[in-house]
Amino acid sequence: MSSSDAPLSVDILRPSAMGPIADVDPRDTPGFDGGKSAGKAIRKARGEVLADLQERLYAHGRSGDPRSVLLVLQGMDTSGKGGIVRHVMGMVDPQGVSHASFGKPTDEELAHHFLWRIRKKVPAAGQIGVFDRSHYEDVLVVRVHELVPHDVWASRYDTITEFERELVRTETTVVKVFLHISHDEQRDRLARRLDRPDKYWKYNPGDVDERRYWSAYQEAYQAVLDRTDIDEAPWFVVPADHKWFARLAVTEILIEALSHLDLRWPAPDLDVDVEKKRLAES
């Protein structure tokens, strides 16, 4: 299976094609006709394409090529960010993936510019970086709960697009995914955590309190999509009530991003025949 055998076109997941998120059904599977078992099987097959592209990116990184890829994952609690890391990034070599998770900022982080902790985790050459939450929290939870004055968070949209343009200029491909789940699906997922002793640890009572701010969060996400969806660092709106669809879609988004990098195997910076002789004599 080559990178051109895409089971769905990721372009239709761009915010401009999807329209306002209030009109997007989180149970949809845009561009994909199959069901769960087909979707899972295709994701696993496409995992081999992704793993091959990832290894090429890694090889380039080791050969002096500065390029990297950054996947930003955002979504409400239980939207499946962790599952993406496990089931999508879990299909490629761990050596080529750098994972960063951004929770509530520490005192030290709060004492710095909001991008300070983010810049420290930007992927190195040859790596696929995955941000489980990101700098977008500074215009999401911060906006919803007014953790800083209006003028401060309102100025951050432009700061964020400038930052991302800078990343792209310095050879990091940036793709951003909003995992879109429904209010009902979130309740079901939280309830399942309370039904199973092996899932209790994932349950946080604060998540129920946050559900009261659902519509404010949806507005904040819409503002993010309206203000920060730039072609250099595109957003994708991924309906996520079906976990299998979200994982398939993110697999395709990564394959598409990596395919644009034209990752042929790096040429050897040595005389292969000379080295073969030297090696045989060693």
Place this chain on the structure above:
Amino acid sequence: MSSSDAPLSVDILRPSAMGPIADVDPRDTPGFDGGKSAGKAIRKARGEVLADLQERLYAHGRSGDPRSVLLVLQGMDTSGKGGIVRHVMGMVDPQGVSHASFGKPTDEELAHHFLWRIRKKVPAAGQIGVFDRSHYEDVLVVRVHELVPHDVWASRYDTITEFERELVRTETTVVKVFLHISHDEQRDRLARRLDRPDKYWKYNPGDVDERRYWSAYQEAYQAVLDRTDIDEAPWFVVPADHKWFARLAVTEILIEALSHLDLRWPAPDLDVDVEKKRLAES
């Protein structure tokens, strides 16, 4: 399959049981009677046991338990350290694995104590940390090439065991693996990199030069095993000419280490019935 269905006993891989590495055949598969296809199949089945234990460790970490696990990987070039990361750590959730690779030190690292860069990468609570090379390089390549005076590297063995005892006291389980390959197998592996354009990038001409120091490295490894194999932070000598065996053995070493942590699912720090009601009303 439970953690007690071990296909081999890892105790026989301890240096005291294996004897001097000069007498160990790197093609051996101690304690395992099967061949390659059986070994691979068993490793994959045991991967589910490992993934379950890893998730429990992660859950404990999220619930305030400080414990973590550190796997130190050492071995000559081409001994398969990267393959362990890919095929063993690749079987568990990437969110619970922190991977650090220690190459030639930077100027900043050289300006600090040799453990400075190591301490920064010690795994956080709930994580399995994997060191691809480690502080042991400071008594291996440094000793072989006399990069510091004799007295300096000679004092490091004790410093290292003190450091590892400190890790264990602060709840990090430490296991250390020496991937033992033969001089001939290394030549074959390097030669394969020169036969395939998709492997050229892995070939480093300096690796051939290092082959001249083979016996000095073997002596340096033996000194490491003699001086730093402590019960609190044990070494395992893993014959590694058969990649499938090395990967199976390391899977078992990790399962054994995690099994000792008695990782039952954390008890909930909340009233499940109250939360169910709150959630239903949300």
